[in-house]
Amino acid sequence: MRKKREIKNELRWQMPSLSVNEGLARAMVAAFCAQANPTATEIADIKCAVSEAVTNCTVHAYRDAVGEIRITARLLGDADGGTSVEVEIKDKGCGIPDVACARQPLYTTDAEGERSGMGFTVMESFTDRMRVRSRVGKGTTVVLTKKLNGRQMDY
Amino acid sequence: MIKTNHALRAEMREGVLYVALEGEIDHHSAVATRGEIDRLIYEKRPRRLELELSRIGFMDSSGLGLVMGRYALMRDLGGEITVLNPSPAILRIFKLAGMDRLIPFEVRREASEAEKKTEEGSDRT
Numbered sequence: 542m543r544k545k546r547e548i549k550n551e552l553r554w555q556m557p558s559l560s561v562n563e564g565l566a567r568a569m570v571a572a573f574c575a576q577a578n579p580t581a582t583e584i585a586d587i588k589c590a591v592s593e594a595v596t597n598c599t600v601h602a603y604r605d606a607v608g609e610i611r612i613t614a615r616l617l618g619d620a621d622g623g624t625s626v627e628v629e630i631k632d633k634g635c636g637i638p639d640v641a642c643a644r645q646p647l648y649t650t651d652a653e654g655e656r657s658g659m660g661f662t663v664m665e666s667f668t669d670r671m672r673v674r675s676r677v678g679k680g681t682t683v684v685l686t687k688k689l690n691g692r693q694m695d696y
Numbered sequence: 697m698i699k700t701n702h703a704l705r706a707e708m709r710e711g712v713l714y715v716a717l718e719g720e721i722d723h724h725s726a727v728a729t730r731g732e733i734d735r736l737i738y739e740k741r742p743r744r745l746e747l748e749l750s751r752i753g754f755m756d757s758s759g760l761g762l763v764m765g766r767y768a769l770m771r772d773l774g775g776e777i778t779v780l781n782p783s784p785a786i787l788r789i790f791k792l793a794g795m796d797r798l799i800p801f802e803v804r805r806e807a808s809e810a811e812k813k814t815e816e817g818s819d820r821t
Contacts, residue, residue, distance in 0.1 A: 655764070662757075
């Protein structure tokens with residue numbers, strides 16, 4: 542059992558799975574992370590990962606319908622005194638039958654829609670940890686964690 | 697300069713269709729951008745499509761689908777595609793998918809300088 546980390550700050554919201562909200566979600570997470578003084582690269586990485594997760598909700602989880610996406614962003618105090626950001630993206634959509642398969646690079650169920658099949662790969666590559674829980678017919682929760690080493694060391 | 701309905705600039709010169717994209721490429725914006733570029737490709741029938749990315753501040757994997765789809769279309773029409781001036785962050789996403797081995801990427805200083813002159817001071821990234 543991992544030791545619970547201190548929650549320094551938390552932001553929770555919900556939004557309909559409209560594609561226009563992909564940009565809003567990543568902008569909100571970027572603004573929330575700003576107080577931890579992250580580098581431009583750290584912000585760019587977490588924005589990209591969040592964008593992928595929200596896009597999965599709009600494109601796959603709810604397909605031709607509009608459903609609810611719940612997002613929780615937390616700034617966590619690490620044991621070494623640093624800060625990490627944890628973003629949970631949760632939907633009540635169709636769910637993923639085989640998560641291990643879906644996480645494979647270039648795997649997509651939406652070939653004609655010009656999807657690259659790289660969503661989970663991007664999330665995994667641009668964060669330190671990605672957890673995916675899914676149940677068919679119930680929904681999917683993606684939790685992304687990234688260490689924000691910040692700009693303090695630059696001065 | 698070709699008139700377009702979307703946030704992109706396009707020029708046709710000696711069989712080369714130059715398209716400069718602006719803003720952010722995600723699933724939401726990619727649909728309209730795709731339609732606009734394809735309309736220009738079918739209308740102008742270029743032998744090469746040049747996609748200028750220097751003014752793209754954000755791109756996720758939807759951009760891979762967009763570029764890959766245009767690569768396939770140009771190939772089907774007997775043409776080719778070149779991606780110009782991607783930022784290091786954008787290039788990293790292309791490399792994750794191995795697309796840097798399939799599609800030529802070029803850094804052209806002149807193109808990005810010309811961009812700066814026309815849109816001075818409006819760079820938010």
